[in-house]
Amino acid sequence: MKILVMGTGGVGGYFGGLLARAGHEVKFVARGAHLDAINASGLHIESSNKGDFTVQCEATQAPNSSDIPELILFSVKMFQNEDAMDVIEPSVGPNTIILSIQNGIDNGEILSKRFSYENVMIGSAFVEGRIKCPGTVTQGGPGIAAFGEQFIGLSDRANMLNEIFKDAAWDVELHENMEGVLWKKFAYLVASASICSASHSDYGTMRSNPETRTLIIQGISEVLNVGKALGKPIMEDSVQWAENSLDRFPATGKASMAKDFLEGKPVELEGLTGRVVALGSELGVPTPVCSTLYAILKPWAVQNSL
Structure with a gap:
């Protein structure tokens, strides 16, 4: 699966890193020294759940319209939403799934207003994660992700993603009532x-x-x-x-x-x-x-x- 991770901190770096380790084509959005370190020597993940590992992957500051992902993991801080949506906008195709894995209750609505309701799924992470140093993220805490649709119920794409995430060793919960x-x-x-x-x-x-x-x-x-x-x-x-x-x-x-x-x-x-x-x-x-x-x-x- 072609995946873009918007926000390569403790949450995006950890869950995106697991997907990259499982063989998916994952590109990370990062900045500055973190961006340079990932492109130079890969993304290092220090995980209390999965052990330490490194994935060789591409990082970019500005994804473009020539590279449309099937899935965008949207894992920025809430106050970064507007800037982050500007960054991913060229990469959002009509069938791109944008999965918010964030704190708060308004992110799905905010993303849906910019893109479309059909593009967006909602989720949250139970992770104590940080950028330890450029190119390295840490995962502590439960290390669990939860996700689902914005409506009450399940969907084919939710079930598909759940299987992909489980195959990538995510500790993940798919919920009918994610809200x-x-x-x-x-x-x-x-x-x-x-x-x-x-x-x-x-x-x-x-x-x-x-x-x-x-x-x-x-x-x-x-x-x-x-x-x-x-x-x-x-x-x-x-x-x-x-x-x-x-x-x-x-x-x-x-x-x-x-x-x-x-x-x-x-x-x-x-x-x-x-x-x-x-x-x-x-x-x-x-x-x-x-x-x-x-x-x-x-x-x-x-x-x-x-």
């Missing part, structure tokens, strides 16, 4: 990543502290209440699923957003906690935990974006 899965992950991520960032704590410390754990669950419930008010297909097990995810995360691990804060990088605060606060205000749904966390973290996020 519901996105919302429960969104709720978990908004609450836990915001508190992780604000408290400078790892997940083991957060979940073992009764007051902190209670606050995380309260934040999760706020997010799900916003989803219900929007009429989204919130799943009955969402709170329990989120609590289980909190308990499964590596004890010494930290949320990617918390790491980005500490490293002075731009963060996804607006697309996560800020989005909940904005929707809650619009819908009249109280979000006291999320609103407080957003107010605490916003000055830091602004400083990191300068």
